[in-house]
Amino acid sequence: MASELPLPTPLLLILLLILLLPPPCSSWQAKADDDASVSRSAFPMDGDVAWVVQVSDLHISAYRPERAANLARLLGKALRAIRPHLLLVTGDIIDAKNQGRTTSRQDEYEWITYKKTIDAIVGRGGIDKSRIFDIRGNHDTYGVPYRGGKLDFFSTYSVNSQLERLSIISSILLQGDSRSYLFLGIDDTMSVGIRFPANLFGHPTDKRIEAVNSELQYRTNHSNAPITKVVFGHFPMSFTTSSENGQRYESVFARQSISAYLCGHLHAKVSKQLWRYHEMRITTEDHKSSFWEWELGDWKDSRLMRILAIDRGAVSFIDHTLKQALQxxxxxxxxxxxxxxxxxxxxxxxxxxxxxxxxxxxxxxxxxxxxxxxxxxxxxxxxxxxxxxxxxxxxxxxxxxxxxxxxxxxxxxxxxxxxxxxxxxxxxxxxxxxxxxFSVEGKMAIPPRPWLNYLVFEVQWEHMYQVLLRSNLAFTIVLLFTPKLLYYFVRRSSSYQRWAVSVLSSPIQQRKAYFWLVWFLMEGARSKPFWFSLVIYVLWLIEMPWFWGRATSENGEIARMYLSGWSMPFFDRGLTGDKLSNPDVLVITLPFLYLVVVPVIVLIYGLFAEKAIAYLRHSRRTEYAADAANMSAESASLLPGAPRALLTKFSNKMVSLMIQFCGGWTRRALLLACLITTAIHLKLCSMLMSAYGAAPVALSPPLTWMPLLLLGAAAYCTMLPAD
The missing domain is CATH 2.60.40 (Immunoglobulin-like)
Incomplete structure (x- = not known):
């Protein structure tokens, strides 16, 4: 059986360096905004049928000028025919990506283009600019350290900013002859604009949720006519986190009897229309309240526009693809x-x-x-x-x-x-x-949900992240400690070597299926240096920073990323750091844990298990070495002496080196899997370097170096010995 080889000294030194390495300092400061401020607007309306237009995810880009040009031309002309009471722009106004789409940054030119496009729409569509309401999306906050700063171009070029409506909550009332219609816009983007890709979720606070509840209740109490309420935002509920105390919008919307929630964010590549019917019990009795959630696909690639109407409380809508002028x-x-x-x-x-x-x-x-x-x-x-x-x-x-x-x-x-x-x-x-x-009695026929609709729009990804994360960590801990405990108890009975050799030597047909798993795990965990290195590495990933990078802007200060999110050192508040962007970091942590960390552990186990089999095969081959030598001596007389000796010596040395490193087909398959895992790991690191800076990520051992060092050291230590 394989002997326990010591871990190379350089690897132990690197692990020690990781534990002692201090995190870099930062002087980054944040400016908090009032996340419960409300701006109120009111417009008169003729009759009791209201209709509005919604567009979302414009992604105006300096590298794709046709998006803004088509928006001005097609939407402007469509508004001339529709003449809506309101135009709602539900986030992701600009693209905020470089030409290669590898990193995110705020580009003032894109915001200037947006302002000019809105002015063109107003001129062509004949809509009053005061009836246009825009809110931030996650792209509009990429790399913005704090709202109101020099990188927060929304506060300068958006319609809401031009009309001094920079409150987080926009309350718009349409007053008809005998009814009123409330449209409530919510900006749930992060107060600290983490850069792509860790900026995917809406982040409401307790204060904001309470403000939304108060505003909805205020409009109900101060309306002299029946009122229908519609809320709009950028993020779907499935991509909106809970507040600090676990509050969510769904209960507020149900309690305040809103009719619908309008959003964007997910784009038509997922689905042109994602929907969800929320039905909730709001009292101890069996009284239930409900509302619809309707996502609108993007303007960016799909050129989608929605017309939504309210007729005496009944809400309906139709979506149009404006590839050409509206018919x-x-x-x-x-x-x-x-x-x-x-x-x-x-x-x-x-x-x-x-x-x-x-x-x-x-x-x-x-x-x-x-x-x-x-x-x-x-x-x-x-x-x-x-x-x-x-x-x-x-x-x-x-x-x-x-x-x-x-x-x-x-x-x-x-x-x-x-x-x-x-x-x-x-x-x-x-x-x-x-x-x-239709049903004149108000009976509903909710259609069946496509599986993609359910997965993307009805799974609460804040909770799903915790499930996937904890499942991975639990599996990793079991993978590390279970075989070590089994090996400890089996070794105490002094039967492990005899048991393993006897079963390996028996015919394949006699080997039990469960043996392979048990033997594989125990053999993989036998190497104490490697096992302890893996344990320390996993514990580091759970509690310590993974890497450092410029989280808020290309020239911003360095921030630390943990499994629980980014840590921003608020020195002005006397704190060492606050965790932000959780669960947004799932796009970084889950691929790394599932595609790199777990495969590294399994492959290291596999390399040591394969070496144990190789030792057994090697011992069998030695029994026939003498016979092979005799046969070679008999055939040697047929070749000239000197050339034959040199050729044989060279060939034997090359073959010996190849066998040492590559071994049989099992080892070659394991080494190929190591190369695939390495390629995936380097690809993930490359993406993070593009997003948060090459040097900070490259100089972060836990993320960048350790998987490669562990695999390389395991491949070296499990080489077959020279004959």
Missing amino acids: TSILVTYPTDSRSMNMLESKKWSMRNDINVLIFSHQIIRNVSARVFDSHNEFKIVEEIPLQPVASSSARRPLFHAKWNAETYRSPSPTRYWLQVFVLDSRGVKTSSEQKP
Whole structure:
């Protein structure tokens, strides 16, 4: 069996150096902002049907000028036809990436381009600039040490900043004839703008959540008319963390009876539309409240725009891809799609005998009609209803209306009856809406969730990170300590060597499957120097800093990254550091733990286990060495003496060296796996160097050097001995 080889002295010295190495100092300071401030705006509205436009994830880039140009041209022209009451820009206004997209930085040119683009949209779309509301996304805070600083260009070039609406919470009230509609915008970006990639989550505070709750309650208490509430932000709830005391927005939204939460962030590459229906119990009784969460894909690549309407409390929307100018758009505001209704069945349900449709077009609309189809009767037409424009002194109401007998369409099934609207414009062009199910009784038919929708939008990634992290650490600890304990107890009985040799020497058919796992683990953990090195390394990763880098800007001070997040030394507060960006660091920690640390441990075990087998094979080969030598002597007389001797000596030496290092096919497979793990590790390090600086990351032994040193030392120490 393999003997326990000592760990090379340089490796022990490096481990000692890691433990004694002091972290670099930093003089970085943060400027806290008021994370509970609220700015209030109010606008009059003609009638009781409101509609707004939402765009998200513009990613205006200095290297992709067509994004801003298309935004000004396409969105500006679309707004001319839509004439919305509000335009909501829900974050990630600029791209904040270099040309190679390897690092993040704030570029003032991109913000200037955004300001000019908004001015062009105002000119082309005819929308009042005061009705445009923009909020930050994570890209808008990349590398911003604190809000209000010289790198916080949102505070200079955003629409909200130009109109002095820099509060974290924007409260916008649309006041109709007999109803009011509240749109509440929340900026949940980090107060300290960590650079890419560790900046993925919204980070509300207890103070902000309480302010949101208070503002929603205030608007309810001070409204003289029924009020419908819609909240918008950049981050989905699945990518929003809990506050310091574990509070979350979902309970506030349910308690305050909001209708919908609008967001962006995830882009259409994941899905053009991600949705989630939140239903929560808000009292000790069985009283439940619900709201919808609707994500909008990006403008960046997909050119997506949403039109959302509220018709006397009923919320509906339609999404458009603006690859070209907006054509005629049809949005049925009532009856709403039963698959996305924001109202539960209730005894207070009020049946409405009307159909309302918003039609947005650059052309004059000549004719509008609605058809009702019965899905239980092969989708045959049940009724065709002509719609008429609603008379109004305002040109802002492209609303068409018809009366019908809603009692006719009572049904226990929320998807039996389907509605489709047909439009004829002045050019003779016919346009039809998508067929959608409806329920006059307010019954809902929530569609099945695609698995990707569930994984990305319904899994709470703050909690999932903890599950994945703790599972990995638990597996790693078990992998380290279980075989060591087994080997300790087996060795005490003085039977390990005999047991291992007897089973290895037996035919393969007689070997039990569980033996391979037990033997593999125990043989891998036999080397005390390597085992203790791995234990110390894992403990370091759990408690000590992984690496240092410029976390807030290219020229910012050095900060430390731990498993629990970035540590920013707030010397002005007399603290050694506060942990930020947790669980944002999951994009760094999870790949490293799963793809590097665990494979390194398994491969080191494998190399030592393979060496034990190689020793056994070597002992068997020596039994036949004499016979092979005799056969070689008999055949040697057929070759000239000197050339044959030199050739044999050279060949034997080369073969011996190859066998020493590479061994058999098992060792070659292990070495190949080591190379693959090394390549993955170097790729991860390269990405971090691009993001946070090459020198600090490269000079961080726990992250950069240790996996390579451990694998290299294990490969060296498990070489076969020379014959």
